[in-house]
Amino acid sequence: MSAERILEGLARRDPVALARAITLVENQRDGFERVLSHAHGQLGRAGARRVGITGPPGAGKSTLTDALIQRFRSRRLSVGVVAVDPTSPFTGGALLGDRIRMESVSVDPDVFIRSMATRGAQGGLATTTEEVADLLEAFGFDRVLIESVGVGQTELDIARAAETTVLVLVPESGDGIQALKAGVMEVADIYVVNKSDRPGADKLRQEIEVMLGLRRGNAFRHVRPHHGPGLSDRPTVPPSDSWEPPVLGTVASTGAGVDELLAALDRHTVYLQASGQLAARRRQRLAARTRAVLERGVRRWLHEGMRVDELVARRLDEVTDGRKSPYDVAGEILDQMKAGTAGEENR
Amino acid sequence: MSAERILEGLARRDPVALARAITLVENQRDGFERVLSHAHGQLGRAGARRVGITGPPGAGKSTLTDALIQRFRSRRLSVGVVAVDPTSPFTGGALLGDRIRMESVSVDPDVFIRSMATRGAQGGLATTTEEVADLLEAFGFDRVLIESVGVGQTELDIARAAETTVLVLVPESGDGIQALKAGVMEVADIYVVNKSDRPGADKLRQEIEVMLGLRRGNAFRHVRPHHGPGLSDRPTVPPSDSWEPPVLGTVASTGAGVDELLAALDRHTVYLQASGQLAARRRQRLAARTRAVLERGVRRWLHEGMRVDELVARRLDEVTDGRKSPYDVAGEILDQMKAGTAGEENR
Numbered sequence: 277m278s279a280e281r282i283l284e285g286l287a288r289r290d291p292v293a294l295a296r297a298i299t300l301v302e303n304q305r306d307g308f309e310r311v312l313s314h315a316h317g318q319l320g321r322a323g324a325r326r327v328g329i330t331g332p333p334g335a336g337k338s339t340l341t342d343a344l345i346q347r348f349r350s351r352r353l354s355v356g357v358v359a360v361d362p363t364s365p366f367t368g369g370a371l372l373g374d375r376i377r378m379e380s381v382s383v384d385p386d387v388f389i390r391s392m393a394t395r396g397a398q399g400g401l402a403t404t405t406e407e408v409a410d411l412l413e414a415f416g417f418d419r420v421l422i423e424s425v426g427v428g429q430t431e432l433d434i435a436r437a438a439e440t441t442v443l444v445l446v447p448e449s450g451d452g453i454q455a456l457k458a459g460v461m462e463v464a465d466i467y468v469v470n471k472s473d474r475p476g477a478d479k480l481r482q483e484i485e486v487m488l489g490l491r492r493g494n495a496f497r498h499v500r501p502h503h504g505p506g507l508s509d510r511p512t513v514p515p516s517d518s519w520e521p522p523v524l525g526t527v528a529s530t531g532a533g534v535d536e537l538l539a540a541l542d543r544h545t546v547y548l549q550a551s552g553q554l555a556a557r558r559r560q561r562l563a564a565r566t567r568a569v570l571e572r573g574v575r576r577w578l579h580e581g582m583r584v585d586e587l588v589a590r591r592l593d594e595v596t597d598g599r600k601s602p603y604d605v606a607g608e609i610l611d612q613m614k615a616g617t618a619g620e621e622n623r
Numbered sequence: 624m625s626a627e628r629i630l631e632g633l634a635r636r637d638p639v640a641l642a643r644a645i646t647l648v649e650n651q652r653d654g655f656e657r658v659l660s661h662a663h664g665q666l667g668r669a670g671a672r673r674v675g676i677t678g679p680p681g682a683g684k685s686t687l688t689d690a691l692i693q694r695f696r697s698r699r700l701s702v703g704v705v706a707v708d709p710t711s712p713f714t715g716g717a718l719l720g721d722r723i724r725m726e727s728v729s730v731d732p733d734v735f736i737r738s739m740a741t742r743g744a745q746g747g748l749a750t751t752t753e754e755v756a757d758l759l760e761a762f763g764f765d766r767v768l769i770e771s772v773g774v775g776q777t778e779l780d781i782a783r784a785a786e787t788t789v790l791v792l793v794p795e796s797g798d799g800i801q802a803l804k805a806g807v808m809e810v811a812d813i814y815v816v817n818k819s820d821r822p823g824a825d826k827l828r829q830e831i832e833v834m835l836g837l838r839r840g841n842a843f844r845h846v847r848p849h850h851g852p853g854l855s856d857r858p859t860v861p862p863s864d865s866w867e868p869p870v871l872g873t874v875a876s877t878g879a880g881v882d883e884l885l886a887a888l889d890r891h892t893v894y895l896q897a898s899g900q901l902a903a904r905r906r907q908r909l910a911a912r913t914r915a916v917l918e919r920g921v922r923r924w925l926h927e928g929m930r931v932d933e934l935v936a937r938r939l940d941e942v943t944d945g946r947k948s949p950y951d952v953a954g955e956i957l958d959q960m961k962a963g964t965a966g967e968e969n970r
Binding site for chain 1 (some may be wrong): 656659660661663664667905909910913918920921924925928931932935936939943948949950951954956957960961
C-alpha cells in the first residue's frame, strides 16, 4: 500500500490503513515521514493521553495493561497499545503473547494492540516507538499505552516518550533492589508493585518508598529550598505543582488496585497541567524528536546517498593489514562528504 | 594533558597517561581519534586476547573477573579490565564497587581496572567501550576483560566486542529463563552458572543445555547438513572447526570451577584460530568500527559544525504551534546540509 493510499485510509479511520501505516514506519519505507508529518498535525487533541509502562520481564505488565484497557473501555475511552521488547533482539519473544492478547480484544474496534519488531537500530527504537504512538494518537485513540519490557536505558527512553511513566515491579523477582541500583527509580511518575498479594510485596513497597523519600529529601534540599522544611512532613495531598510519585500495590490478574492506578494517572495529568509541565515536556519532546529525525535522515543519506558500506568495504584491506586505521578511513570519507564529493566516486 | 603528551606517555608505558587517554576517549575530547588511530597500529599482537563477560546484576561477574585476574597473573599475563554498566544511566552505580576493587589490586602494575561512565549516547557506548579496550590492548596488556552488566541488546553489543563472550547467570536470580527468553543464549561462546553451590544450579545448567541442544539441532539441520547425524551424539571433544558452547559451573568466591573456565577460554581461542573465525571476526569488527566512527563523526559535524541544536531551537515555535512538523524542519535542515549551506546561516 502506497503512502498516498495509507493517508486516504487513515482519513476515513480504516484500521487496516493504520496497521499498514505502522508497518511503513517500522520499516522506514518510502513515504513514512510523509505519513508521520501528516499525523503530527493531528496530535495534541484535548483529552488524548499517553502512558508508558515499563518493568522487568514477568512483572505482569501485559496483564496490567489488559486491566487498564478494560477500565478505559468502561469509561468509553478508546485505547491503542504499542508493546515493545528491546531485550528480545533475536527471537522477538513478545510477539506470540501479544498476538494472543490481540485476539482476545480485537472484536472491539476501539482497542488496537501492536507489538513492535525490534530489528531497528538501538538508538532508533525509542524514536520509532514514539512515532507509532503518534500514529495511534492521530488515528483518534483517547489513550495510548506504550508498554516496554526491561529496566535499562533503552526501555526508559521508550517509556519516557509518554506523559506519564509507570514502573511495574514484582516482589519475587528480586528486581526491586536491582532496579533501585540501576537508577531506574529516578524516572517513573508512578510505581506499581504488582502481584502484591505475594510474600515480600510490603517489603518491596517500603524499599521503594525509602528510596523515593531519600530522593525527595535531596530534591527539596537542592532544587527547591524555598519550600522549606514543611514538605518533609510529607502531606498526604501534595500541592498540584509538585509531584510525589505514589507507590501502589496491584494484583493485575484480579483487578485489585487497578482503580487506584487509574486515579493516580488522573492526578498526574492534573499535576502536569497545573505545573505547566505538560507544555514544557511537549516542547522538549518536539525538539528532541526533530533532532532525532534529522540524525536518522543523515544516517540514511550516509548509507543510501553516500553508499558508505561500499566506501568502507573498498578500503577495508588497508585497515585490515594495518596501513590505515578506521579513524583514517572514516576521516577521509567525512572530509569527502563535507566537500560534497563522496557520492560522486560511486557514480 | 594534551593528546600529544598522552601519546608520549603511552610510548613510555606510563599508566597515568593510559588513564588520561581513557578519559580523553570517554569524553571524546580534542585529539581522541588521533590517540585511537595511533593505538590501532599496535593491536593484533600475537597472544593478546579479549574476553567479554556479561550477565544480570548480582550474578557475581566482578568476583569472577577478580578470580580470572588472579589466574592470569599466576600465568604471568598482564590484565586490563574495562567495566561498564549500561543499566545505570543516572547513578553510575557500578563505580563505587570497582573503585574498591581497584584499590585491592592496584599495587600490581600489571593489572589495570577501569569503570566506564555511561553518560555517552546509547548507540555509542559499545563503540566507546571497544575503543577503551583498544587502548588497553595497545598499552600491552595480554588479556583485556570487558565486563558489562545486563542482558539486553546494548550489553550484548558491548560483550561482543571481545573475541570470546562469557554469559554469567546465577540460580536464584530467576534470570536464567528470562535470559533464555530474551534470546541472549544465542550469542555467548561460554555459559557460566555462578554460585553453583546454591539450590537450582543444576536445574539452570540443564535448562541452558536443553536450550543450546535445541539450537544446535537447528544449526546442524539448517546450516551444516554435511556434518550429518554423527554430531548429534555430542562428542566430548568437538572438532576444532566447530564450537559447542560449554555450560560451566563456578563458585567465583571460592575459585571453584575457575580453572575449567580458563581451559574453556583457551579451547575457544584454538577454535577461533583453526576455523578462521579469528581473522573473519576481526575483519567484520574493523568494518563495523569504521562505519561507527564515521557515523559518530557525522553526528559531531551535525552538532558542532552545523550547530543543529541552534537550528532546531530557532524553528521550534513553528513546530510547537503546528505550522510545521518535526519532519518538515528536519528535512529542510538536511537539504541545506546536502547543499552545503546549513552551516553558513549560523556564521
